[in-house]
Amino acid sequence: MAERRSSIHGQWSSKFVFILAATGSAVGLGNIWKFPYITGDNGGGAFVLVYLLCIAVIGVPIMMAEVMLGRRGRQSPINTMTTLAREAGASPFWKWIGWMGVIAGFLILSYYSVIAGWALAYVFRAAGGAFTGVGGEEVQRMFSRLVSDPERLLAWHTLFMVMTTAVVARGVRSGLEKAVRILMPLLFAILVILVGYAMNTGHFEQGLRFLFRPDFSQLSADGVLIAMGHAFFTLSLGMGAIMVYGSYLPEKASIAGTTFTIALLDTLVAILAAVAIFPIVFANGLEPGAGPGLIFQTMPIAFGQMPGGILFGTLFFVLLVFAAWTSAISLIEPAVAWLVENHGYRRLTAAILVGVLSWCLGLLTVFSFNLLENFMPLGFLAGFQDKTFFGLFDYLTANIMLPLGGLLIAIFAGWVLQREASVDELRLGDGLLYRGWYYLIRYLTPLAVGLVFLDVTGLLDIGGLLGLLF
Numbered sequence: 001m002a003e004r005r006s007s008i009h010g011q012w013s014s015k016f017v018f019i020l021a022a023t024g025s026a027v028g029l030g031n032i033w034k035f036p037y038i039t040g041d042n043g044g045g046a047f048v049l050v051y052l053l054c055i056a057v058i059g060v061p062i063m064m065a066e067v068m069l070g071r072r073g074r075q076s077p078i079n080t081m082t083t084l085a086r087e088a089g090a091s092p093f094w095k096w097i098g099w100m101g102v103i104a105g106f107l108i109l110s111y112y113s114v115i116a117g118w119a120l121a122y123v124f125r126a127a128g129g130a131f132t133g134v135g136g137e138e139v140q141r142m143f144s145r146l147v148s149d150p151e152r153l154l155a156w157h158t159l160f161m162v163m164t165t166a167v168v169a170r171g172v173r174s175g176l177e178k179a180v181r182i183l184m185p186l187l188f189a190i191l192v193i194l195v196g197y198a199m200n201t202g203h204f205e206q207g208l209r210f211l212f213r214p215d216f217s218q219l220s221a222d223g224v225l226i227a228m229g230h231a232f233f234t235l236s237l238g239m240g241a242i243m244v245y246g247s248y249l250p251e252k253a254s255i256a257g258t259t260f261t262i263a264l265l266d267t268l269v270a271i272l273a274a275v276a277i278f279p280i281v282f283a284n285g286l287e288p289g290a291g292p293g294l295i296f297q298t299m300p301i302a303f304g305q306m307p308g309g310i311l312f313g314t315l316f317f318v319l320l321v322f323a324a325w326t327s328a329i330s331l332i333e334p335a336v337a338w339l340v341e342n343h344g345y346r347r348l349t350a351a352i353l354v355g356v357l358s359w360c361l362g363l364l365t366v367f368s369f370n371l372l373e374n375f376m377p378l379g380f381l382a383g384f385q386d387k388t389f390f391g392l393f394d395y396l397t398a399n400i401m402l403p404l405g406g407l408l409i410a411i412f413a414g415w416v417l418q419r420e421a422s423v424d425e426l427r428l429g430d431g432l433l434y435r436g437w438y439y440l441i442r443y444l445t446p447l448a449v450g451l452v453f454l455d456v457t458g459l460l461d462i463g464g465l466l467g468l469l470f
């Protein structure tokens, strides 16, 4: 067996810090902004069920695989895949997983930063008391005033990108540990408070029914793909972010244990956010399928009515920005690590280069909500008629590139890497747990991803099949 490598970028100081950093990466806009609105767009319960199945059958095994490959290779995903493929006597083709990940990371960060900018803008609205006593119509107007103004969006997008680049430039370790340790539990607490508020809206049950009673007639084939894509997105899988974090993981840490913890926390935050939001939606006659503005058009109503709303509202958006920040840094870490390894760049230079490129691409998302709101770049293709640049980037990355990357990672971990290597790296022995994972990653996980892709082509009806079961 190859001797143990170490990473030139350093290591997390403990397994606990890795859990914090990876949870910081996983918990972000995906949980609080995206999960509720795509659930609303796709009819609720059935979508949530498919999403949870995807987390269990696809997300968890692939996360274990990514962490394992990362720790085994101890380099940026591109170089890790090159090295591991060489050691396994496989084709150098596998390094393209790393390349596709770098490109996906760029694309995601470009729009992620714009949305995080909305949250930044809302910090100031909340603190200024702008939500006091607002109703459904006013929050909608407030939201469209923001997104219809490209200059304002640009300013917030720029600020967020600078914040992200600054952290990556210093190295993802410094500062991150302490901040995540305090702010994550706070975010959790404020979500619980919001759920408490939602319980008193008089529409709590309706919200729960919407989220947890599956009605498969509401779930389209595209909805199934979006649910799977989101399982990748929310766990930061399929592009090497978790792989690069795994490459800084101390030797002894248990990969299965950390993965379960991260997946559980991530899922909990998403469910809490949705449970808080939908009762507010129904109580105020808002539209569950309102799209990307959903949380910005619901949470302010709650803060405007509850006692201490200015404080809680400000805190909520601060924590949302923070959650987005700890996620965003993981989106460019693979590219930065690669530039440092292969081109001898200083971290600072590499981070600025990547940040500037992603910022430029972000302009297309900024304009997707105003100047180019009616411009559909691939509008000539069926299924893309309603997708602006933002919609397109989101769809291509979350629903196509990440699942494809994940599929390749599963195949590599299950079929290309020698079995002894994964037994050795996972440290689970060769018992039931290891075999369970090995079976999933070889057969069930790739099959599930493949079936969802097949579902979209119309050759299979997963929604219909699940409808028979539940």
Ligand code: TRP
Pocket: 025, 026, 027, 028, 029, 030, 031, 108, 232, 233, 234, 235, 236, 237, 238, 239, 241, 327, 328, 330, 331, 402
């Ligand atoms: N998981 C984060 C969220 O839910 C977003 C994110 C960070 C991400 N790093 C990633 C998504 C890597 C895909 C790949 O907000």
